[in-house]
Amino acid sequence: MKHSFLRRSWLFSWVGLLAVACGGGGGGGGGTATASISGQVRLPALAPGSFGSTFPVMDPMEPGEVVAWLEPGAAAQDLASDDFELVRSGGPVAVFRARAAVGRESVVHGAALAQSAEFATCCAAEQMCKMHGVRCASPNYMLQATVQPNDTFYDKQWHYPQINLEQAWDLTQGSANVIVAVLDTGIVSAHPEFTGRLTSDGFDMISNPATARDGDGRDPNPEDNGDLLTPQGSSFHGTHVAGTIGANGNNGAGVAGVDWNCKLMIVRVLGRGGGSIDDIANGILYAARLTNASGQLPAQRADVINMSLGGPGGSTVLEQACNTAANAGVLIVAAAGNDNSAAFNSPGGFDSVLSVGAVDLVRARAPYSNFSPTVDIWAPGGDMTADRNGDSFPDGVLSCMANDQGQLFFAFENGTSMASPHVAGVAALVKARNPSLTAGQIRTILINSAVPVAGLPNNGRLVDALAAVQAAGGGAVTNPILVATPAAVDFGSNLTQLSLALENRGTGNLVFDSFAFQPAAPWFDGTLVDATPSNGIAEDRLDVTVDRTGLQNGVYQTRLTLNYLDGATPVSVEIDFRLQVGASPASNDTVFIVLVDPETLEARFQVQTTAGSSFQFAMGSITPGTYLLVAGTDRDNDGFIGDPGELFGAWPSLDAPQAVVIGAGDNLSGRDFAMEDLATMMSVGPQPGSRPVIRRLL
């Protein structure tokens, strides 16, 4: 019961605030029929503040240069002045050198931000924006060549930068001549991410109508009728897997797949209760365009088969099917299994199958992934018990999804089921890059080009899309390709030092120019170790250290941009950094969702939620009345939520909580709201005494 006086003072001041807002309504009254409420709470995003300019100071730019778009009739030379020297112009675009930036050092060479050339450039750009004859102006930023698709949720697909997929997309985005067969639960073909991507000869190989749930046995329709996997509904697992391989990319909506152009041959082999060896073996033969029990053949055999499925023990029939398909020229990729075991798993364990284990966001073995010596390669499968990138979503693989009601959407999942399609998709990119490669050659390329990752079992290697595509040959690379390994860095709550390896996987002679953090991250310090300064990028390394001194508990993120020059051509790469101070708010906390009496702040109804539930909540059997909806953690387990150092929030916001009026029979949904870190709030908020502490139900 420590700090009891402080608690009481918070409580009273918040009650006063609410009494005004709610008109003094009381909870727990009303009719006899009960009601429900649901929603989702968000964890605090503790991104540090940006420096005080409307232009990003730390984005890569030509220091001192301001680029302007002139109004019609304005002459560039007329804008030259003591402040701005005209560098060049053409049409409406003109480049000026800001004299205020001349002679100033870059921040990466030790200058303080306020005295840096970058800051002076941003200030000059703001000044130029206000000048007569200038429509708009900005620092002359250097943009990136790397392909970043414009799909709406691409920024949640952390699993693609992890395997250098963006750089690989610079070289190929796939080919419609490559076919990937997906042996799974079928597909929800209406999902817009598959428009134009499915072959017309997919097949339903499930022989048992009860398993298929479509009223018949084998048939040419691979539509997913649902497997009723859980009491909550069907998995639509095949739709998720197919989306990772080949969801339409860079189409301005949804998610991106690994390969944006390959064709997907859907072969349905899993239904209610799973799949049989008979159906799976015949599905493999069908995809390989080999004689099978259905009596049917596709027009063209698949180049790659993905099987995000598995079972214990070996089956000689299944192994024979895999061997036969591999001998026919098909690369078979399969999940290593989710038993957190070194036990044999089939079909992944067969010699003719490329077995894929799963890593999490920081490239560690996912806690469920199998790790037997038969695992050939590793790929992102996610870990939904964690949110290590602090984006308020569990660290699953994001792809296409549907439900039994016919709704189409996107969802996070985790498993070696999610890792396998990453490798299958990269295999399709390799085949697209060089169509003459055989399945065996592609397999060798994938394994040999994968990057060793310390800590993975059996000296495991993580698939590297760029390295694989480059190893495919099929056309000379004519541009420099700057790659940092790892592609993202998580210091967690303990690490203080990490190193990045830098290499040029393309042509040219890259020479280090600068690096910068955006937003500014004074807790980071970097040292470039240039082993051969006269010989370009060879063996470069960036050592980065962090200092948590004085930082509040929470998650801090920044992006490091490394700038190199190939002659006069800038080449950059971006690396996301994450630092945690204190206990993880995402991976460990239980969040209590509480309906409280607005007059007394006494808890009336309560549920709990965790990262495993994406911090969603649903509360039923609520007595009608007027309540406040709050959420918080109880890290010290003292029965109170909202202590200093804990997370706390109120609907719709903590600063302006509103009453929730729940009527008899109401089913209120979408009551989403954010939590804040009270330690942070107390240090910077103007009125810390106005924050409440709620006693949760024990």
Next chain:
Amino acid sequence: MIRAALLLAILLGACAGPAPAIWVPDWSGPAVHARHLGDRGLEVELVAPTGGHSFDLCLVERPAGAVFVDLHFVHHTPGDTFQAQVVTPLRVTVDGTRLGDARAVFVWIATAEPGVEPSPEKLAMALARP
């Protein structure tokens, strides 16, 4: 978990009626979570590693005069069938009326392979009720 069970046992020992022995959770299967619901019910979740598992509540048992209630679940594994390798949470909701005014809940789980008698139950967790 062990501490929770011990605390619960102490709590129950101080109450009238029959009290359980000091049980220590010994469940070693997939992760199990629970959360209290607004109707004083309970949602129990077993995190299955793959598809093909099921998780069913078989019996809600409260000895006469006891302040606790035993929930008996069966976790059916898929055996040797082939399954999607996706982590799958399986949730079972126990209505508050079935728990009555019990002050504590014990979650027991037996594992059943296809075609085989379920294994002896293991104690997965012990919970004090709100």
